[in-house]
Amino acid sequence: MRVWIDQDYCTGSGLCELIEPRVFAIGDDGLARVRAAEVPPGCEDEVRDAAESCPGGCIRLEPRPLSRTCASFLPAPT
Numbered sequence: 001m002r003v004w005i006d007q008d009y010c011t012g013s014g015l016c017e018l019i020e021p022r023v024f025a026i027g028d029d030g031l032a033r034v035r036a037a038e039v040p041p042g043c044e045d046e047v048r049d050a051a052e053s054c055p056g057g058c059i060r061l062e063p064r065p066l067s068r069t070c071a072s073f074l075p076a077p078t
Contacts, residue, residue, distance in 0.1 A: 001039040002062040003047055005032050009058035016054060020046035032058070 003023065005016075010031045016024035017032065023043055027033045039047050051059035 001044055001047065001064055002037050003034050003039050003051075004037060004060050004062075005034060006058040006060060007031055009056040011056040011058075013055050016050040016059060019050040019053060023047055024050060 005024075012026065012030040012032065014026050014032070017026050020043055023035055023039060023046070025033050025035055047059075048061065051061055
């Protein structure tokens with residue numbers, strides 16, 4: 001999963017950093033930043049929680065695309 005923050009909507013509440021400090025940090029300007037765009041293994045649930053809890057609604061998530069191998073096991077569209 002990848003994560004980024006839309007700075008135009010960040011309120012600087014710090015809730016994201018409180019929920020998952022391994023992924024989010026508040027910068028010197030008071031706005032949230034991501035430490036790395038790729039979410040580390042084991043942090044996905046907390047990152048989703050931070051996105052859902054964000055008062056500014058500025059945390060954006062992008063799930064990893066399925067690999068070709070995994071996608072071949074999906075049922076065919078009807």
